[in-house]
Amino acid sequence: MHPWIENVALQAPTTPITVLPPDPATTVVWRMTHAGESDVLIAGPRTRAAYHTSKDLPVCLRLRIRPGRALPLLGAAADELVDRTVPLSDLTGSSANALAGRLVTYKDEPEQAVEVLGDFLLGRLPRRLPDRLELVGEAAAELASEAAPRTVGETAQRLGVSERYLRRVFREAVGVSPKHFARITRVRTVIAHARRSWSDAAACAGYTDQSHLIADFRSLMRVTPEAYATGRVPLSTC
Template structure:
């Protein structure tokens, strides 16, 4: 059974009072940002809510109950989601946190069908949760469990690919911090902007324009965590030269205005290792 006390040092990416972040297998590191482990007894008052900042990614969640394992799938997120903060009382949970545009390799269906949805994993795969339950039962340590999970996920994606235009689009939007125009991106791929957006919807779960918007807001939040002094200047550096446009996009993505976000940071959770 997994434990917070036997985390292999070579897998550890980071640790907070509530979360342990672990590296996946090297062959998965361009697809999976990290595994996140949460154990009962983590600090935090049960009953509080937590707003999850959208990261244009999806995840798998495995809840390790004493008598069974429950599997959930969250599609790529484009808008803030409010969840119950149960860190103090929850059973052990394992999150497989995908990088943007990679969930399609593991859940082989049009990603717009999953976008901003939370479903039982059985709705997508009948076999995956029982396989993870078997790995958890047979593993004598956290390291063994992660190795088994790595092997299972590598097997799932064997032979699966994504269109070159989608891969190029994801790469170029990240290289340009989401500021490359979609028309210019479409020209680079050889597709029309409409066709490119259809491909993004199928493989990423949102249009290229929406992905760029989520990317830019998350990059602003990342720079703020690093100590940026001026929210206005940071927004301008991210291409938001119109203050009302920035506030509108920020509020749409985060579910709160920038000033409300800054005043209530403990009420929000945004990914550290994806942007």
């Protein structure tokens, strides 16, 4: 699974508010209610943060697909899923409903549920994978690098393609432009280093200065770093 799935998270509400940072990845979500209802959803790339009142769900399992690999697994380009959450059945038909029913058996065995979900997704892979799969993966890795993040132009040059071509295939495969991907990744890095000072977090994420961090943070997280740190966030009404 690791070439296709970046990470797996079993979520449980630990705070009254669920924070969903911007995310350039497409995610497979399996959830159950206390009434025993089960569904599998596809959450497309999220361009800005969302904040919701936490729901008490006995199971909420999230499989984060590696950037650029949604199309072979799901049969839908990531740019068609941006800022949308759709039932898996919309993409794969009734087989997704049967999958959701089968997963109920593994409500207390998340590792088994991950295996069942993975087998379902991998079973849908076409015999021939897109030629640009590795190109997009390499570009995403470079643009997300904390050690030495590259510009889009530098990344295209190193990969031996034009910047225009890279932008086109990257947006289709990942869902957002390379530049927006890099911005989202930097903000997510800042959140990961939130216990440090904002200046340290800015340096870790590759920002040139703290003002640059604050501008990006406000744009993508919809609040300032200070408001975010103190829990003053705009709750969704839906």
